[in-house]
Amino acid sequence: MIIRLLRTVIGMIMLVNVLQAGDLRVSILNGTQNVPGYADEVAVLDMSAGMAEIASVTAVNGTTTFENINSAPQSQYLVRATLDEVNYSTGFVPDAGVMNWESSVTVYESKDKLSDVLVTVPFFVVYAFEDELYIQKRFQFENHSTPPVTFKDSPGIINVHLPDDAKNIENVTIKYGTMPLRTQVLNHENGQVIPDVLKPGKSEIDLAYYLNYDSQAAEFTEKVYYDIEHFHVYVTPNSMNFSGTGVNREGTDNQNGFAIYNINQVKAGTELNFKISGKGMSESDAQQEQQQSTGRITIEHRLPLNTKLLISAILIVLILIALFISMNQQNSNLEAESIKLLKQQKQTLLKNYDSLSDSAAKASEKDQVLERLFAVYKTLDRIK
Numbered sequence: 001m002i003i004r005l006l007r008t009v010i011g012m013i014m015l016v017n018v019l020q021a022g023d024l025r026v027s028i029l030n031g032t033q034n035v036p037g038y039a040d041e042v043a044v045l046d047m048s049a050g051m052a053e054i055a056s057v058t059a060v061n062g063t064t065t066f067e068n069i070n071s072a073p074q075s076q077y078l079v080r081a082t083l084d085e086v087n088y089s090t091g092f093v094p095d096a097g098v099m100n101w102e103s104s105v106t107v108y109e110s111k112d113k114l115s116d117v118l119v120t121v122p123f124f125v126v127y128a129f130e131d132e133l134y135i136q137k138r139f140q141f142e143n144h145s146t147p148p149v150t151f152k153d154s155p156g157i158i159n160v161h162l163p164d165d166a167k168n169i170e171n172v173t174i175k176y177g178t179m180p181l182r183t184q185v186l187n188h189e190n191g192q193v194i195p196d197v198l199k200p201g202k203s204e205i206d207l208a209y210y211l212n213y214d215s216q217a218a219e220f221t222e223k224v225y226y227d228i229e230h231f232h233v234y235v236t237p238n239s240m241n242f243s244g245t246g247v248n249r250e251g252t253d254n255q256n257g258f259a260i261y262n263i264n265q266v267k268a269g270t271e272l273n274f275k276i277s278g279k280g281m282s283e284s285d286a287q288q289e290q291q292q293s294t295g296r297i298t299i300e301h302r303l304p305l306n307t308k309l310l311i312s313a314i315l316i317v318l319i320l321i322a323l324f325i326s327m328n329q330q331n332s333n334l335e336a337e338s339i340k341l342l343k344q345q346k347q348t349l350l351k352n353y354d355s356l357s358d359s360a361a362k363a364s365e366k367d368q369v370l371e372r373l374f375a376v377y378k379t380l381d382r383i384k
Contacts, residue, residue, distance in 0.1 A: 156193030
């Protein structure tokens with residue numbers, strides 16, 4: 001009797017596992033030629049298990065199918081396709097009660113020469129303290145290549161400038177999509193580069209570091225590798241004397257304590273030389289500046305804040321940009337994709353729940369959808 005009961009229980013468990021699994025068909029699209037594409041490798045990663053790879057296949061031409069993908073509540077995956085050593089990905093959340101799913105990933109061919117790329121500088125900020133300068137800058141790249149391609153070269157194709165005497169480098173990140181990923185600056189015969197590719201669409205490079213300042217005056221340079229039509233330099237405190245190549249004083253924000261300068265028509269290959277002098281802020285000045293700021297500051301996943309970073313937060317509020325989220329690549333992908341996919345799953349489940357009638361025949365199915373909804377809400381609360 002006991003053995004028969006155990007067999008029944010085991011059989012039910014196996015049946016539940018089977019019912020909670022299905023097949024995922026992945027299509028590869030060549031975004032450069034707008035035709036079915038090829039991938040060197042396609043993999044499925046389980047985001048709810050720390051981006052663990054659960055299946056992969058090489059040399060995929062057009063489509064491939066992954067069998068027995070778990071569709072239990074809270075299941076969420078990242079489908080990754082690799083072409084020419086560049087990873088492209090899309091999120092996937094299995095629908096409840098479905099045994100076969102479809103997803104697609106767009107890949108792009110690669111080129112080793114930049115073209116049709118628009119480069120802008122959303123901000124360049126200089127914070128002067130008594131014994132050091134704190135520099136924050138962002139470069140935005142818009143890859144408008146036609147047909148669309150990914151630019152890549154070894155050791156890197158995106159030039160940046162990090163001064164040789166920079167100290168306490170706090171941030172070097174690239175953001176393609178939603179989350180910034182930490183990277184590094186490499187020295188190259190043609191200048192400094194970061195070892196990252198430039199995919200079609202918009203990418204952002206952030207850098208933040210300190211330079212020495214002797215409380216009187218300092219000089220520093222910025223090498224510009226791209227044609228830039230116009231950008232601003234923000235300097236705080238606004239009592240500092242600031243000058244340099246092509247620098248023009250544009251205005252002052254007395255409330256938040258910084259001066260605004262502009263630089264126009266910067267050509268690729270230009271070296272901008274800046275001079276700064278005057279009395280920099282003390283720690284007490286920085287704290288007082290922060291207390292007087294009237295903006296609301298939202299900080300997510302940042303390193304511990306000191307008074308210098310609090311001052312930088314003032315500018316973040318003014319230009320409405322969230323700066324420098326410090327996360328490693330795996331956690332960045334996990335959290336960003338998890339939240340996005342969970343919200344999509346929540347909307348789908350709510351629609352399914354509303355569409356089901358209150359009849360007895362639909363009661364069981366409605367309970368299952370409600371159970372998945374609870375799981376999604378709980379997971380969202382835990383991640384946030």
